[in-house]
Amino acid sequence: MPAFPSPLPESAIVATLRAAGCVFAGDEARLLLAEARTPAGLADMVDRRAAGQPLEHVLGWAEFCGLRMAVDPGVFVPRRRTEFLVRQAAALARQAADPADPADPADPAGRAGPGGQTPRRARLVVVDLCCGSGAVGAALAAILGQVELHAVDIDPAAVRCARRNVAAAGGQVYEGDLCAPLPATLRGRVDILIANAPYVPTEEVGMLPPEARLHEPRVALDGGADGLDILRRVTAAAPRWLAPGGHLLFETSERQAPQAVAAVTRSGLIPHVASSGQLNATIVAGARPAAAGGPGG
Numbered sequence: 001m002p003a004f005p006s007p008l009p010e011s012a013i014v015a016t017l018r019a020a021g022c023v024f025a026g027d028e029a030r031l032l033l034a035e036a037r038t039p040a041g042l043a044d045m046v047d048r049r050a051a052g053q054p055l056e057h058v059l060g061w062a063e064f065c066g067l068r069m070a071v072d073p074g075v076f077v078p079r080r081r082t083e084f085l086v087r088q089a090a091a092l093a094r095q096a097a098d099p100a101d102p103a104d105p106a107d108p109a110g111r112a113g114p115g116g117q118t119p120r121r122a123r124l125v126v127v128d129l130c131c132g133s134g135a136v137g138a139a140l141a142a143i144l145g146q147v148e149l150h151a152v153d154i155d156p157a158a159v160r161c162a163r164r165n166v167a168a169a170g171g172q173v174y175e176g177d178l179c180a181p182l183p184a185t186l187r188g189r190v191d192i193l194i195a196n197a198p199y200v201p202t203e204e205v206g207m208l209p210p211e212a213r214l215h216e217p218r219v220a221l222d223g224g225a226d227g228l229d230i231l232r233r234v235t236a237a238a239p240r241w242l243a244p245g246g247h248l249l250f251e252t253s254e255r256q257a258p259q260a261v262a263a264v265t266r267s268g269l270i271p272h273v274a275s276s277g278q279l280n281a282t283i284v285a286g287a288r289p290a291a292a293g294g295p296g297g
């Protein structure tokens with residue numbers, strides 16, 4: 001229901017959106033009507049959507065893991081498939097918090113995960129690298145309850161947006177390159193290092209749908225020649241930051257997974273791949289062995 005008598009009938013909005021190529025024109029029209037605060041605001045939203053702006057940028061939010069995350073124009077829109085990364089991280093985090101909990105998501109028999117057992121912790125430390133809107137870290141914090149959350153992005157627009165989403169979890173957002181802006185006190189203390197970094201190979205950025213190509217920044221998409229440039233850097237840095245028994249997790253394509261696993265192995269972490277056919281998602285994880293001595297890497 002709109003907050004005012006709408007000068008535009010719903011059917012006219014649906015027709016405009018359909019003519020602009022919006023497949024779910026009916027659902028989108030209802031969302032725009034519910035979100036607009038004034039008739040002029042509604043007309044502007046319909047125009048922007050019909051001109052090809054992502055629905056989430058027009059609404060100002062995206063649904064992610066059942067939560068409403070603020071997403072500003074020019075900031076990467078969190079994808080449904082990334083909910084799989086969050087769920088995998090939540091399962092591994094619960095295991096780190098309580099080693100008696102048979103929560104290895106890849107192990108239906110419930111044996112200890114690849115990192116082995118870790119001491120019970122009251123408040124897990126979570127770092128969300130390449131955080132964009134902050135949706136990944138904020139959703140993980142909402143699932144886990146009490147966590148110490150730190151998030152980083154290189155793009156000032158993303159950092160501003162993430163501060164709004166991460167605030168609910170009492171988290172901190174830093175601007176800078178990967179781990180560089182993190183406080184040194186986090187070294188060797190991170191239970192979950194999660195990174196949905198850019199992983200599209202440079203040559204394929206031009207083939208992305210226009211909503212991504214034209215409305216999301218290139219720095220959010222381009223992962224270098226094979227798409228793994230940033231993830232290799234994240235993987236190389238991870239052992240310095242992970243606690244014993246802590247986990248690195250990131251999203252890749254299915255095709256990239258073997259190379260990503262090789263990078264995880266080179267960094268001294270124990271690799272693990274999981275995928276969801278339903279969400280068309282692949283994640284690669286790396287566990288720091290629980291018995292390791294001081295932080296390496």
Ligand SMILES: C[S@@+](CC[C@H](N)C(=O)[O-])C[C@H]1O[C@@H](n2cnc3c(N)ncnc32)[C@H](O)[C@@H]1O
Pocket residue numbers: 076077078079082129130131132133134135136152153154155158176177178195196197198199219220221230
């Ligand atoms: C694919 S988007 C993902 C955003 C968010 N994690 C999500 O899933 O919605 C990648 C993000 O990485 C950020 N990024 C790219 N290179 C970076 C770097 N070197 N250090 C920190 N952030 C970086 C981009 O600004 C962008 O926000």
